[in-house]
Amino acid sequence: MNAADSAVADAKKLFNEKDAAATAAGKAAREAQDELDIKTGILAARKGDKEGANEALSVFDKRVADAEEDLAAKKAAGDAYGKTQKNIGELPKTEEGAIALREASGKADADLAAATKTLDAKKAERNAAKEAADRAQREADDAAIKLSEKQGKKDLADINLKKGEKDAQGAQAAADAAAAKAKKADDDLKSIDAEVKAAEDDLNLKIKAKEETDAKVKADAEAKVKADEAEAKVKADEAEAKVKADEAEAKVKADEAEAKVK
8 A cells, every 4th residue: 555545544534533523523412402402491381481481492493403404414515525435536546636635634624623613612502501491490499489488378377367357256246245235234224224213203203292291281280270279269268258257247146245235
């Protein structure tokens, strides 16, 4: 094997290795990106973010389209590579052929470097997106925890509210009972007041009747006293008149007796 044949063989081997590495790197980048897009879509759907889920789906669809375009490009590259291989086979085993292969190898190096750069960019994009997804997941978990805490507080507040409502109902019942008792006491007081007033009115009537009776008794007593005094005076006058008459009669008799004596 001459130098040209050796250069051709080395160039073909290097080109094949670099092409395989670029293909594997591109496949790994696409698989990683697809996995991230799927997880991002699942996370968005889990969070109930319809818009985020649709956006993730759109991104994934674009990745599929990019993969299809990349597949077409790879196919075209494969066709070109086959053509190159054919051309290589047709190249004369000369220094010009070795130079052409070295140029092809240099192009393969450039393609590999570009593929590596693209892969690194995709990895960085994937890492950033994964970090954002992890952060969103943590925020979603924190929000779920806070929601659970708030729900727990709400449940406790509902329990306290129901207890408060029950206590309020009990207090209302007690207040109603107290009001009914107070009303009964007020009614009883009014009834007693009415009875007291009736007793006072009856007492006043009896006092008035007694006063009238006392006045009548006093008047009757005074009238009787006056009548007795008048009767006694008449009797005294009659007795005095009788005494005077008796004295006059005795005097007449005495005068008659004296006259007879003389």
